[in-house]
Amino acid sequence: KAGVTQTPRYLIKTRGQQVTLSCSPISGHRSVSWYQQTPGQGLQFLFEYFSETQRNKGNFPGRFSGRQFSNSRSEMNVSTLELGDSALYLCASRHAGGAHSGSIFGEQYFGPGTRLTVT
Amino acid sequence: AQSVTQLDSQVPVFEEAPVELRCNYSSSVSVYLFWYVQYPNQGLQLLLKYLSGSTLVESINGFEAEFNKSQTSFHLRKPSVHISDTAEYFCAVSDRGAAGNKLTFGGGTRVLVKP
Numbered sequence: 001k002a003g004v005t006q007t008p009r010y011l012i013k014t015r016g017q018q019v020t021l022s023c024s025p026i027s028g029h030r031s032v033s034w035y036q037q038t039p040g041q042g043l044q045f046l047f048e049y050f051s052e053t054q055r056n057k058g059n060f061p062g063r064f065s066g067r068q069f070s071n072s073r074s075e076m077n078v079s080t081l082e083l084g085d086s087a088l089y090l091c092a093s094r095h096a097g098g099a100h101s102g103s104i105f106g107e108q109y110f111g112p113g114t115r116l117t118v119t
Numbered sequence: 120a121q122s123v124t125q126l127d128s129q130v131p132v133f134e135e136a137p138v139e140l141r142c143n144y145s146s147s148v149s150v151y152l153f154w155y156v157q158y159p160n161q162g163l164q165l166l167l168k169y170l171s172g173s174t175l176v177e178s179i180n181g182f183e184a185e186f187n188k189s190q191t192s193f194h195l196r197k198p199s200v201h202i203s204d205t206a207e208y209f210c211a212v213s214d215r216g217a218a219g220n221k222l223t224f225g226g227g228t229r230v231l232v233k234p
Contacts (some may be wrong), residue, residue, distance in 0.1 A: 004162075031220060033222075035224075042225075043211075043225045045221045048220060056220075058221070092163075106167055108220060110155075110164070111162050112162045
């Protein structure tokens with residue numbers, strides 16, 4: 001089975017621009033989560049999508065948004081980029097099937113990340 | 120709210136020596152506990168997890184961690200490290216009762232194995 005893939009792997013943007021990152025989960029996985037990793041703040045949860053619905057959201061400004069498609073692929077968008085948005089953005093997928101998906105805990109599998117540099 | 124504290128940001132250790140990485144958490148609810156490893160320029164890999172049952176959990180590559188509820192700790196140990204264990208290790212918790220799966224991570228411990 002192919003792992004979680006993220007595109008692009010590296011990205012350089014200018015302050016004020018916007019960016020879209022893509023994540024393809026493991027086949028059959030319906031939950032996709034996004035995390036931001038920086039040297040100063042460490043790993044922070046951005047949001048989780050399950051069946052095209054945002055189920056959890058971290059403490060990030062509204063410039064950070066995401067969506068999930070019917071094939072479970074997910075994108076996250078950051079608008080009006082700031083220098084502080086430079087980070088490694090990690091996507092993780094999980095097989096969260098079943099009516100009571102919250103109680104059926106599945107392991108999260110992480111992708112290699114997208115390294116975003118804002119200049 | 121939950122928080123995770125990894126007490127050591129860096130741990131240098133000689134090859135074949137034991138290592139312990141400390142992790143303490145704070146939560147008002149019951150949690151699941153995890154250790155992840157991150158090799159340079161890679162994503163996170165799950166090392167081991169505590170969901171329920173025996174408080175001592177082991178990984179296939181010789182790591183083990185023990186859940187201590189009274190001390191709210193989940194320390195990671197390996198009796199004999201290899202050069203290939205050089206990496207950053209993250210402790211994480213997840214709320215048992217919540218729908219979804221938000222992980223709260225500690226700050227990470229960088230392990231440098233010296234020959």
